[in-house]
Amino acid sequence: MLNREEWLPLARKLDWDYTYVREDEVFPQVISGHPWLPHAEWKDWEESFKTSYREYVDNQYEKDMAVYAVRDAIGRLENIQKLAAPWLNSLKVHAAALPLAEFTGVIGSLRGARFGRDSAWRTMSTFGALDEYRHTQIPLLLFHPLVRWDSQFDWAHKFYHTNNWFAVAARHFFDELTTGQNAIEFAIGTNFVLETGFTNLQFVGLASLARESSDHMFERMVTSIQTDEARHAQIGHPVLEVMMKHDPEYVQYLLDKWFWRSWRMFSILTGLSTDYLTALEQRPYSFKEFMEEWIIDQYLRTLDEFGLKKPWYWDIFEDELNIYHHAIYASAYTYRATLWFDFVIPSPAERKWLRQKYPKYWDDMDAVWEQVAERWRTVGPGAANELAVHGSAMPTFCDLCQLPLSAGTPRKNTANVLTKDGRKYIFCSAPCRWIFLREPERYANHKDLVKRVLSGEAPAHLPDLLTEYFRLTPDTWGKDVYHGAYEWLATKKASVA
Ligand code: MN
Ligand code: MN
Numbered sequence: 001m002l003n004r005e006e007w008l009p010l011a012r013k014l015d016w017d018y019t020y021v022r023e024d025e026v027f028p029q030v031i032s033g034h035p036w037l038p039h040a041e042w043k044d045w046e047e048s049f050k051t052s053y054r055e056y057v058d059n060q061y062e063k064d065m066a067v068y069a070v071r072d073a074i075g076r077l078e079n080i081q082k083l084a085a086p087w088l089n090s091l092k093v094h095a096a097a098l099p100l101a102e103f104t105g106v107i108g109s110l111r112g113a114r115f116g117r118d119s120a121w122r123t124m125s126t127f128g129a130l131d132e133y134r135h136t137q138i139p140l141l142l143f144h145p146l147v148r149w150d151s152q153f154d155w156a157h158k159f160y161h162t163n164n165w166f167a168v169a170a171r172h173f174f175d176e177l178t179t180g181q182n183a184i185e186f187a188i189g190t191n192f193v194l195e196t197g198f199t200n201l202q203f204v205g206l207a208s209l210a211r212e213s214s215d216h217m218f219e220r221m222v223t224s225i226q227t228d229e230a231r232h233a234q235i236g237h238p239v240l241e242v243m244m245k246h247d248p249e250y251v252q253y254l255l256d257k258w259f260w261r262s263w264r265m266f267s268i269l270t271g272l273s274t275d276y277l278t279a280l281e282q283r284p285y286s287f288k289e290f291m292e293e294w295i296i297d298q299y300l301r302t303l304d305e306f307g308l309k310k311p312w313y314w315d316i317f318e319d320e321l322n323i324y325h326h327a328i329y330a331s332a333y334t335y336r337a338t339l340w341f342d343f344v345i346p347s348p349a350e351r352k353w354l355r356q357k358y359p360k361y362w363d364d365m366d367a368v369w370e371q372v373a374e375r376w377r378t379v380g381p382g383a384a385n386e387l388a389v390h391g392s393a394m395p396t397f398c399d400l401c402q403l404p405l406s407a408g409t410p411r412k413n414t415a416n417v418l419t420k421d422g423r424k425y426i427f428c429s430a431p432c433r434w435i436f437l438r439e440p441e442r443y444a445n446h447k448d449l450v451k452r453v454l455s456g457e458a459p460a461h462l463p464d465l466l467t468e469y470f471r472l473t474p475d476t477w478g479k480d481v482y483h484g485a486y487e488w489l490a491t492k493k494a495s496v497a
Contacts, residue, residue: 102135124235344482418433
């Protein structure tokens with residue numbers, strides 16, 4: 001029998017010359033990506049896992065069995081019902097956003113599996129596609145018992161198929177990053193930026209929040225997913241290395257673009273869970289502290305290693321770390337009926353904690369919560385008063401990230417307008433505008449929610465928009481977890497020293 005070392009290269013790294021087609025016909029630039037180089041330039045492509053299919057299957061089987069064992073022990077409905085209400089609502093965000101985002105990762109990985117420029121890259125992408133399929137199925141399986149219990153968990157499964165504003169933004173992001181992407185940009189945007197950088201937020205950060213919140217099922221799930229991500233993320237480095245020799249300016253652009261776009265998405269996906277939907281005594285760190293330790297340090301080191309520069313917008317980004325996800329949470333609370341999960345008002349103790357963690361702009365945010373609290377005091381607590389403490393005007397969305405205009409600070413709004421080819425666009429921030437202007441052909445025809453309302457595609461009246469266009473119902477749309485009945489709110493005016 002052959003030793004492993006003797007057959008492995010034939011199984012995972014085997015390229016050949018074409019005789020009756022040209023290489024650029026097998027790997028057209030439009031779908032393989034830029035820069036288009038002959039295979040000779042890619043032939044040293046290598047990664048360190050060097051897995052065979054048989055080993056892959058054995059490994060994954062073990063991992064799945066471990067997840068099932070935990071599910072059997074602690075994944076029953078009654079286990080999950082014991083979790084704190086804010087954390088359960090954080091789960092509703094992930095139940096909606098995770099499975100099908102992972103599924104778009106299957107499609108992107110398959111693009112690499114066919115159009116990646118070296119056979120080892122294609123092998124690795126094939127495993128990556130199987131990984132992402134697993135990441136679709138596991139959350140679907142684990143969240144399924146919750147569907148009959150809570151209609152918002154049920155709605156979470158519909159999320160991606162609706163025109164809910166956050167679904168529009170999530171599709172705008174994942175369709176560009178994964179489903180509609182060429183193999184090279186996928187390797188940079190997904191494998192390099194998202195999977196080596198930002199998924200730490202989801203899989204390391206959320207895992208420790210879940211542990212602190214006693215949600216060991218969720219902790220186990222994301223930890224298991226992370227072991228796959230750590231492997232297929234390795235595709236990014238060797239692709240980037242080759243590109244650096246041929247078009248470093250393009251590499252810098254792709255990194256800067258995908259860092260910014262990922263930041264926008266994850267500040268919501270992880271930021272809200274970390275600083276608001278986890279009970280105060282269970283927060284191991286603030287979102288900003290986690291970003292600094294797990295994302296920024298590591299990302300800057302990697303940039304340095306490859307001779308790349310910090311993104312030009314770094315100061316803007318660092319400033320946003322103090323405010324952006326806070327502004328998004330406050331605006332989402334104000335418009336909670338447009339979403340499918342429930343919210344909490346930060347208590348005086350939480351506001352004190354937030355002030356310590358975010359001294360730079362917390363005064364501005366505190367004023368917003370004071371107003372919200374005052375409004376509840378005026379109308380009184382109760383489910384019937386939900387819409388009396390709610391926004392009514394239609395918010396405006398950024399023409400790049402499709403998220404509400406919440407960048408800058410309450411005192412210094414960074415929204416900006418662009419007129420191009422007779423059309424008007426609005427952006428939440430300078431980096432969103434910059435990305436749009438680099439690739440207008442990619443973004444200019446997308447209609448944000450306001451344009452859909454103006455063209456009659458979507459109803460202008462908020463209740464109709466919620467039910468007819470977002471497909472929410474009074475039962476499923478977001479509320480205040482306590483309907484304004486907070487002990488601290490009823491007894492005294494919330495003042496935070
Ligand atoms: Mn995944
Ligand atoms: Mn992945």
